[in-house]
Amino acid sequence: MSLSDKTIHQFKVKNIEGEEVDMADYKGKVLMVVNTASKCGFTPQLDDMEDLYREFREEGFEILAFPSNDFAGQEPLEGKEIQQFCQMKYDASYPILEKVSVKGPSAHPIFRFLSKRSENGAISSTPRWNFHKYLIDKEGRVREFFYTFTKPNASKVKKVIRDLIEE
Numbered sequence: 001m002s003l004s005d006k007t008i009h010q011f012k013v014k015n016i017e018g019e020e021v022d023m024a025d026y027k028g029k030v031l032m033v034v035n036t037a038s039k040c041g042f043t044p045q046l047d048d049m050e051d052l053y054r055e056f057r058e059e060g061f062e063i064l065a066f067p068s069n070d071f072a073g074q075e076p077l078e079g080k081e082i083q084q085f086c087q088m089k090y091d092a093s094y095p096i097l098e099k100v101s102v103k104g105p106s107a108h109p110i111f112r113f114l115s116k117r118s119e120n121g122a123i124s125s126t127p128r129w130n131f132h133k134y135l136i137d138k139e140g141r142v143r144e145f146f147y148t149f150t151k152p153n154a155s156k157v158k159k160v161i162r163d164l165i166e167e
Contacts, residue, residue, distance in 0.1 A: 006119065007140025008033075011110045014098040016067075016083045021097065023110070023140070029060045030164040031136040032152065033114060035102045036065045037074035038085050040130045045152055046090035052153040052161075053094045059165050060138070063094035063152075066111070068102045071129050075099060102127045114142055133157070137164050 008031065009024040032052070037043065046065075053063045067082045069075040077085055082099065086092035100108035103115070103126050113119045114134045115126040120142040125132070133152060135144040144160050151157070 006113070006121065008110065008113065008136050008142070009140035011113065013066075013100075013108075013110055016079060016096045016098060018079075018098070021095075026062060026064075027140065028138050029062050030056075030138060030161060031134075032061070032063045032161070033110075033134045033136065034063065034065050034152070035068040035070070035100075035111070035127050035130055035132055036086075036096075037068060037071065037130040038077050038082060040071070040074040042129070042131045042148055044090075045131050046086055046092055048151050048153045049094065050090060050092050052158070055153075055158075056161055056165065057094075061161060061165060065092070065094060065096045066102065066108070067096065067099040068127075068130065069099065070102050070104075070127070074130060102132070114145075135160055135164065137167065 009027055011023045013021050015021050049063050067075045083096050086096055102111040117124040122142045125145040129148045131148045133146040137143045
């Protein structure tokens, strides 16, 4: 498989309930992949993510939230507790996937792909904290990333999403 053939669609992940999710099911959709945490100062971004999801989901946009405990132990919850927290406190209706590691040698393969140019052919950007955002085009290629401090519904993020939807 050449580098140009590598896309996020080659991966299988698990949802928060432990069921397999084939990323190929997202072909034709623009994706935002985010590492999340329930006990972080940036956790209110879950609300911004829901606003963004509601704004663009009818146009083929999905948000995939991957809880992670990699930064200062800020995701102490497990499984259904994470899902309940996100849904009850932030009305999250986007998919919440399995709790994973997003950096270092134990990083989940999907995050190794997202963070290394040698894997994805486009960018090098490993999450430095919770709520690091990757934007993926309809063909599954990594196209952009935004650091923690950029809110998911910031105008510059929306512009990239709109451009990817219209491609």
